Amino acid sequence: MNRPIKKVAIFCFALFAALFLEGNWIQVVKASSYSAHADNYRNTIYNYQVQRGNIIVGSTNVATSKATSSSTMKYQRVYSNGSEYAPVTGYFSSNYGTAALEQYENTLLNGKDTRLATQNFLRKAEGKNQAGGSVVTTIDAKAQDAAYQALTGELSSSGVGAVAAINPKTGAILALVSAPSYDPNKLASPSATTQNDYATSLQNNALQPELDRALNETYPPGSTFKIVTSAAALTDGIDGQTVTPTTSISGAPLTTLALPQSTSTISNSGGETCNSAVLMDAFAQSCNTVYGYVGMKLGESSVQSMAESFGFNKTGLTVPMTTSTSVFPKNLSQAQLAQSSIGQFDVTMTPLEGAMMASAVANGGTIEAPYLISKELDTSGNVIASATPTTYSTPISGSVASELSTMMQDVVTNGTATSLQNLGVSVAAKTGTAERGTGQNPVAWMVAYAPANNPQVAVAVMVADNNVQPSDAFGNSLAGPIAAAVIKAVVG
Amino acid sequence: MSMAASPSVGGAVSPPPAEPEIPKRRNAEAVLLAGAWTVGMFAYANVGLASSAAKLPANYWTVGVLFAAVLLVAHLAVRWLAPYADPLLLPLAAMINGLGLVLISRLDPYNIANKLAPKAGAAGQQAIFTVLGVAVLVAVLFFLRDHKILQRYAYISALAGLILIALPAVLPASMSEVNGARSWIKFAGLSIQPAEFGKLLMVSFFAAYLHTKRDTLALASRKVLGVYIPRGRDMGPLVVCWAFAMLVLIRETDLGVSLMFFGAFVIMLYLATERASWLIFGVVMFIGGAALVAMTFSHVQARFDSWLNPFGSVTGNSRQTAQSLYAFANGGLFGTGLNQGYPTLVGFANNADYIMDTVGEELGLIGLAALLISYALFVARGLKTALLVRDPFGKLFASGLAVTFALQVFITAGGVMRVIPLTGLPMPFLAAGGSALLANWILVALLLRISDAARRPLPPALPLTAPPSLLDPRSPGRTDDGGRYYGQDKAVRT
Numbered sequence: 014m015n016r017p018i019k020k021v022a023i024f025c026f027a028l029f030a031a032l033f034l035e036g037n038w039i040q041v042v043k044a045s046s047y048s049a050h051a052d053n054y055r056n057t058i059y060n061y062q063v064q065r066g067n068i069i070v071g072s073t074n075v076a077t078s079k080a081t082s083s084s085t086m087k088y089q090r091v092y093s094n095g096s097e098y099a100p101v102t103g104y105f106s107s108n109y110g111t112a113a114l115e116q117y118e119n120t121l122l123n124g125k126d127t128r129l130a131t132q133n134f135l136r137k138a139e140g141k142n143q144a145g146g147s148v149v150t151t152i153d154a155k156a157q158d159a160a161y162q163a164l165t166g167e168l169s170s171s172g173v174g175a176v177a178a179i180n181p182k183t184g185a186i187l188a189l190v191s192a193p194s195y196d197p198n199k200l201a202s203p204s205a206t207t208q209n210d211y212a213t214s215l216q217n218n219a220l221q222p223e224l225d226r227a228l229n230e231t232y233p234p235g236s237t238f239k240i241v242t243s244a245a246a247l248t249d250g251i252d253g254q255t256v257t258p259t260t261s262i263s264g265a266p267l268t269t270l271a272l273p274q275s276t277s278t279i280s281n282s283g284g285e286t287c288n289s290a291v292l293m294d295a296f297a298q299s300c301n302t303v304y305g306y307v308g309m310k311l312g313e314s315s316v317q318s319m320a321e322s323f324g325f326n327k328t329g330l331t332v333p334m335t336t337s338t339s340v341f342p343k344n345l346s347q348a349q350l351a352q353s354s355i356g357q358f359d360v361t362m363t364p365l366e367g368a369m370m371a372s373a374v375a376n377g378g379t380i381e382a383p384y385l386i387s388k389e390l391d392t393s394g395n396v397i398a399s400a401t402p403t404t405y406s407t408p409i410s411g412s413v414a415s416e417l418s419t420m421m422q423d424v425v426t427n428g429t430a431t432s433l434q435n436l437g438v439s440v441a442a443k444t445g446t447a448e449r450g451t452g453q454n455p456v457a458w459m460v461a462y463a464p465a466n467n468p469q470v471a472v473a474v475m476v477a478d479n480n481v482q483p484s485d486a487f488g489n490s491l492a493g494p495i496a497a498a499v500i501k502a503v504v505g
Numbered sequence: 506m507s508m509a510a511s512p513s514v515g516g517a518v519s520p521p522p523a524e525p526e527i528p529k530r531r532n533a534e535a536v537l538l539a540g541a542w543t544v545g546m547f548a549y550a551n552v553g554l555a556s557s558a559a560k561l562p563a564n565y566w567t568v569g570v571l572f573a574a575v576l577l578v579a580h581l582a583v584r585w586l587a588p589y590a591d592p593l594l595l596p597l598a599a600m601i602n603g604l605g606l607v608l609i610s611r612l613d614p615y616n617i618a619n620k621l622a623p624k625a626g627a628a629g630q631q632a633i634f635t636v637l638g639v640a641v642l643v644a645v646l647f648f649l650r651d652h653k654i655l656q657r658y659a660y661i662s663a664l665a666g667l668i669l670i671a672l673p674a675v676l677p678a679s680m681s682e683v684n685g686a687r688s689w690i691k692f693a694g695l696s697i698q699p700a701e702f703g704k705l706l707m708v709s710f711f712a713a714y715l716h717t718k719r720d721t722l723a724l725a726s727r728k729v730l731g732v733y734i735p736r737g738r739d740m741g742p743l744v745v746c747w748a749f750a751m752l753v754l755i756r757e758t759d760l761g762v763s764l765m766f767f768g769a770f771v772i773m774l775y776l777a778t779e780r781a782s783w784l785i786f787g788v789v790m791f792i793g794g795a796a797l798v799a800m801t802f803s804h805v806q807a808r809f810d811s812w813l814n815p816f817g818s819v820t821g822n823s824r825q826t827a828q829s830l831y832a833f834a835n836g837g838l839f840g841t842g843l844n845q846g847y848p849t850l851v852g853f854a855n856n857a858d859y860i861m862d863t864v865g866e867e868l869g870l871i872g873l874a875a876l877l878i879s880y881a882l883f884v885a886r887g888l889k890t891a892l893l894v895r896d897p898f899g900k901l902f903a904s905g906l907a908v909t910f911a912l913q914v915f916i917t918a919g920g921v922m923r924v925i926p927l928t929g930l931p932m933p934f935l936a937a938g939g940s941a942l943l944a945n946w947i948l949v950a951l952l953l954r955i956s957d958a959a960r961r962p963l964p965p966a967l968p969l970t971a972p973p974s975l976l977d978p979r980s981p982g983r984t985d986d987g988g989r990y991y992g993q994d995k996a997v998r999t
Contacts (some may be wrong), residue, residue, distance in 0.1 A: 014900050015892050017776045021908060022888045024772075028915040029881040033874060035922045039833045040870040047834035050816065052827070055835050055847055137842070 057107060059123070059143075061086040066122040066145035066390070068102050068114055070152045076102045076115070078145075081203065087142065090115075090201035096194040097161040100225040101152055101385065104197035108208045113225065114148055114385070117333040121146040121389055132392045146397065149388040151185035153178075156470070159502035160188040163495040164476070168192055172478025174492075175226035177364040178499050181372035181462055181471040183402040184381030186332060186365075188472070188499055191226040193218075228336040231361035232475055235447030235488070236299040237460045238320075238356030240370050242308055243296055243420060245319035247413045251310045258293035258420050265290040265306040272305075272348035279305040279351060282446065282487075296420045297428025299444060301355045308354020313345050316354055322408035323373060324366050324380065330405075332365075332385045339366040356447060367460045367473025369405070374421060374441065375468035378414040380405040422465050430459065432493030438504050439465040442496070444488030454479045459492035463500045470503040472496050527962050530592035531584050537596035538576045545572060545603025548843060552611045555844035562610075568632070572603060579639045586646040587957035591890060594956065597883045598934055598949045601876070602638070602942070605935035606631055607843070608863050612856045615849040627856055627937040634939035638946030645950035652955050656898050659713030666706030667749070669699035670766070674756035681757075688759045688929060697940035698931065700762045704769070704909050705947055711770055712901035714742070715777035719897075723778035734782065743786060746770045751794045755802055760795065761916045761928025767791055769909040776904055777897075812926035825851055825859070829921050833865040833873075840869025856937040858929055861921045877918070880933075884911040887952050893959035903955045906948055 039047065048055065065088060068076035075098045078088040090105045092098065103113025111119055120126045124133050124145040133143050160176040168174055178188035199211035215223050224230055246256045254260075267287040270279040279301050281287060287300040295303035308316055320341035321327065330336045339362035345353055352358035365383060373380045382405035389398040409417070421441035425433045430442040445458030454477065462471040474492040481491065546569050553562040562568070576599050583590055606628060613626035623630060649655070655662070673681035673688050680691050689696050715722070725736050750767035753759055771787030799809050815826035828851040835846060846866035851859045865873050887907025891900045913930050920927035931941045 014776060014779070014897060017779050018888060018891050018900065018904050021772055021776060021904060022885065025884050025888065025908065025911040026881070028911055028919075029877055029884075031924055032877055032915060032918050032922065035919070035924045036833070036865070036870050036873050036877070039830055039922060040837055040865060040873070043830075044834040044837050047830050050827070050831065052816075053831045054850055055831060058847060134839075 060105070061088060061107065062142065063124050064088055064142055064144040065090065065105070066124070066147035066392070068098075068118075068122075069147055069149045069390075070098070070101075070157070071154045073154065075150075076105075076197075083203065086203050089203055090197075092197045092201070095196045095198045097157060097190070098152075099194045099197050100189045100191045100227055101150060101157075102197060104195075104200040106197075106200040106208055108205060109200055109212055112223075113334055114150070117331075118148050118386070118389075121148065124392065128397050129391055136392070144392040146392055147390040147394065148386055149390065150385055151180075151187065151387045151400070152189065152385070153187040153503060155502040156188040156499050157190065159498040160190040160472075160474075160495060161192070161194075163498040164190055164192045164474075165194075167491070167495065168476070169478050169480030171220070171480045172476065173220055173226060174474070174476040174478070174495075175230070175364040176472065176474050176495060176499060177227040177368040178470050178472040178503070179365075179368045179372055179381075179383050181375035181468045182381065184372070184383045184405065185387065185400070185402070186383050186385045187470060187503060189225075189227050189385070191224065193220050193222045195222040225334070226475070227364045228332065228334055229363070231337050231339055231363050232456045232458075232477065233447035233449065234339075234356040234360055234362045234367065235445035235456060235458055236301070236304075236356055237367055237370065237443050237445035237458045237473075237488070238354070238360055238362075239296060239299065239304050240374065240417065240421070240443050240460065241320050241323055241325075242304055242311070242316060242354045243292065243417060244323075244373075244409045244413060245311050245315045246292065246307050247416050248319065248409060249311060249315045251307065256292060258291075258296075258416050260292055262290045262292060262295070262303055262307055262310075265295075265303040267300070267302060270302040270305045270351060272351055273309075274346060275348040277348065279355070293420050293423055296443075297423045299424075299429050304355050305351035309347050309351050311354070313343075313350050316350065317341055317343065319408060320360075322406050324369055324406065325360075325362065330365075330383070332383050334385070336365055337363050339363055356445060364473045364475045367458060367475070368471050371421075371441075371443075371460045371462045371473065372468075372471035373406075373408050374414050374417045375462040375471050376414075377411045378409040379407045418465060421461075425461075429487075429489050430461070430493060432489050433459075433461060433463075433497055433500070436463065436497055436500055436504075438463050438500070440500060441465045441468075444493070446487050449477075453477075454481065455487075457488045457491035459488050459496040461496045461500065463504055470500060472499045474499075527589065527960060529588045531580075531588060534583065534592035534595060535580055537592065538580055538599055541596045541600035541603060542569075542573055542576055544600050545607060548604055548607040549610070551843040552607055555842055571632075571636075575636055575639050579642055582643040582646055583953060586643075586650075587953045589957045589960040589962075590953040591886045591956035591960070593882060593886045594949055594952050597879050597886070598946070601879055601883075601934040602635055604876070605860070605932075605937075606635065608860055608935065609856045609937045611844050611867075612849060612860075612863065616856065621853050621855075630939060631937050631942065634942045637939070638942050641943055642946045642950040642953075645947055646954060649950075649954055652899055652902060652951065652958060653896060655709050655902070656713045656716070659710050662706040663710035663714075666703045666710060669703035669706065670753060670762065671749075672699055674753065688757050688762055698938060699940070700759075701931075701938075701941040701944035702947075704765065704913075705906075705944060705951070707766060708769060708773070708905040708909055709902060711773045712898055712905050715773055716898045716901055718742075719777040722774070722783075723780055740786075743771075743774065743783070743790070747787075747790050747794060750791065751798060755798055759929050760808065760926060761913075761920070761930035763795075764791070764916055764928065765909060765912045765930065768912045769905055772908050773901055773905045777901060808926045808928075812923060815923060825854075826923060826927060828852065829859055829862050830923060832862040833922065836866035836869045836873075838870050840865075840867050840872055843867045857931055858917065858927070858936070859921055860932050860936045861918050864935075865922075876935075877914075880911075880914045884908075884914075886956070890952055890956040890959050894955050895959070899955050899958060903952060903959075906952055910948065 065078040067074040076092050079091050081089050103115040105111050105115040122145040124143045129146055156178055164174045174192050176188055176190040179186050195215055200208055202208050250256050281301050288294055290303050325339045325341040328338045342359040349358050353360050369380050382403045384400050387400050388396050391397045418441055421443055424430045425440045425442050429444040433440040433442050440461055440463040442461035447456040457476045459474045462468045474495045476491040550561055609631050610628035613628050617626050681689050688698055688700055690699050722739050750763040753763040774783045799806050811826045832848050848863040848866045849855050851862050864876055884907045887903055891904035894900055913933055916928050917930045917932045919925045931938045933945045
């Protein structure tokens with residue numbers, strides 16, 4: 014009987030081997046996939062057991078974890094200047110998940126990042142709580158403060174606005190503001206009631222304070238888009254003729270542009286007549302009739318390909334938050350092309366795209382990819398990764414960039430951006446006032462960079478406020494002072 | 506051991522060659538038991554230090570002394586009553602039992618807070634049953650001096666075993682159902698799992714029955730296509746056993762018990778007859794039957810569904826299967842450390858069917874592997890005993906016990922780890938449950954008894970000049986070894 018007993022022994026061994034292999038399968042091979050399941054409550058528990066890393070601006074923690082006396086929620090997330098930094102930090106909520114850096118840097122902040130595995134293994138061996146790494150942002154606290162205070166100080170109770178500022182030489186994001194904003198502390202409250210009440214109030218607010226308008230909302234760019242149209246004209250020329258800032262566009266109407274196959278026309282702001290059809294003058298005065306005409310002369314492919322090399326229609330820009338895609342429409346009629354060339358019709362952009370447009374001009378034609386994280390730190394604060402600037406695109410040549418720079422400086426000195434005069438530095442800018450539907454005030458824009466000779470900041474300000482007199486709702490008067498505040502904060 | 510006179514050669518009386526000394530290995534067992542005690546005590550300290558109080562449990566040293574005393578008693582009893590017994594069986598059982606106590610006490614706070622356990626927690630009860638278990642071990646070793654005696658009670662064992670296993674199926678659900686499985690008998694505040702005792706009785710019966718019928722079952726068959734087809738009438742026992750297994754499956758919602766009994770029977774049938782055809786018939790019949798039952802009865806089907814698709818639903822059994830996998834995944838390679846994981850998220854039965862979750866999550870793959878190896882070693886020692894023991898009944902009995910144990914571990918752990926559909930057996934020695942613990946300690950006692958017989962030296966060779974009556978194996982003259990005689994083994998006879 015011993016022979017079959019030996020065979021049965023092998024069978025029993027196979028049973029145990031199967032269990033052992035399955036253990037390897039579920040505990041090692043499939044472990045991370047199982048752990049990532051949405052209904053795995055361990056993730057929620059874990060998040061509150063771990064000393065989550067900080068989100069740092071300069072040397073200040075704008076988001077940090079404070080130890081509590083509770084055993085289930087050992088740490089609570091605390092935000093300083095929560096509303097101001099909400100577009101940067103996002104929130105970390107037991108009931109409502111995460112947003113912005115709290116979401117996109119979650120694995121580093123909660124310590125599950127593989128680069129922290131050794132440190133956390135040692136912490137476990139020492140009997141300490143698991144800890145997360147920290148994120149150092151590129152935000153310039155002075156610029157952020159200035160932008161947030163200027164914007165919220167100006168907005169009425171029914172106005173919305175956003176500011177995006179970047180360093181044109183590196184792409185580092187210096188300010189990221191959205192208004193109205195929300196307090197992430199209330200969403201991170203240990204009290205579920207506080208969280209729910211606050212979330213309900215946000216949901217009931219028609220202005221949607223939870224939106225990050227700087228990255229994730231698009232608005233018609235209005236005349237700021239003339240930067241792109243100008244770039245296309247300076248690069249491609251019109252009718253085979255080279256175009257420079259001083260070229261007078263022959264045939265361009267100065268009062269009213271009749272649109273082909275259409276009863277509608279394009280006129281200038283306030284029905285004014287332009288001073289001249291010289292490109293630079295038309296730019297400084299933001300002359301719609303000339304630019305609508307230039308757009309039609311350039312043709313759809315010229316304007317569109319220039320817009321796309323500036324970043325329009327390009328999906329997937331991450332900073333690391335995924336940003337919304339700015340849109341330049343396709344298959345346009347001539348009338349639509351004329352309107353699109355002055356930033357109307359279906360053209361939309363994010364405030365970040367506005368800042369990228371300015372930075373292309375400021376940086377000799379090259380857009381550096383915008384980024385929000387300068388360094389990643391391990392649990393003891395040592396740098397484990399530093400950002401290296403990368404080129405996003407080069408939409409224009411250096412000479413076109415310098416021509417555009419001249420034109421944008423002229424907008425401040427001789428044109429519509431008077432609010433940026435007398436800042437102590439030379440500023441290059443373009444205003445925008447984009448019409449929206451009836452009953453809505455225009456979207457006021459200011460896209461600028463400074464100092465013009467050695468650019469340190471490229472900024473885009475967007476304000477949409479229905480509670481001001483429509484006659485005051487201009488890029489220069491609404492958005493200009495905010496841009497001025499940001500420029501002063503960075504340069505001054 | 507008395508020395509029989511050797512026939513003298515050349516007139517001079519020379520001393521007989523010394524019997525090779527068979528080591529009893531009792532000291533090795535003592536050292537291993539100390540190791541088992543240490544593992545348990547370290548684990549218990551770990552649970553206390555990792556709790557919010559961050560200090561040793563209040564009863565730490567009391568428990569430590571008691572546990573040591575219990576192990577000492579067991580060890581001394583083996584020294585006295587089964588001195589040649591296998592030295593690994595007792596320490597392995599003690600270690601797993603100790604670890605189980607620690608895990609149950611670790612899970613108690615949650616279960617008490619959520620009213621899932623006896624008011625005082627399950628650990629106290631389990632500790633009492635550990636003491637009782639060792640007492641029963643000593644009693645079995647004391648009263649059962651020869652395992653072959655059990656052969657005489659084969660049919661009584663069968664009857665008692667069948668009644669124990671079938672009783673929950675007959676009793677009303679209120680007296681037999683716990684967490685959806687009707688494999689319990691509840692009365693007067695006690696709940697026992699009769700199948701745990703039933704398995705011992707049935708294995709004992711199978712061993713005795715197959716021992717007497719093995720030749721008929723093995724030889725009376727026709728060979729068709731290289732496979733031995735048994736005669737129809739010899740299929741009887743297999744069919745009866747199969748029908749019984751299916752009945753248990755349907756009535757008790759208990760695939761585990763059903764699979765364990767039928768599996769053990771088929772394997773023992775194979776051991777007795779050495780005919781692989783029995784295995785083929787058995788496996789085909791069981792899979793066919795189980796599939797049919799699964800398709801017909803919704804409660805069995807639900808278990809299959811949650812096995813095939815554990816993440817499909819967030820309620821009921823599926824939720825538990827998914828939660829179980831999450832626990833193992835969270836443990837990873839090293840585990841969270843005792844008392845630092847969340848195995849209680851699996852909900853009810855966390856200290857019974859799902860106790861392996863705690864092992865996987867808190868001790869990691871390393872701890873799980875160590876535990877599986879301990880179980881495997883226990884089974885290996887049982888099969889080794891079967892190889893060594895001289896009588897066929899003992900071989901069948903020991904291998905039957907070992908195989909039943911291995912199947913139970915596989916079915917339980919495999920269900921929790923999603924190798925097979927979840928069943929509902931308690932993890933031997935580990936899971937909370939007094940009746941199961943008692944039954945498993947009896948199993949240890951039986952294996953100790955058989956292994957003692959296996960390793961005990963044969964009585965000295967009989968002198969060739971002995972009176973003819975002594976050469977007759979059935980002669981009462983050969984009862985010099987506690988009434989034991991070895992003449993029945995084939996090897997001796999030929």
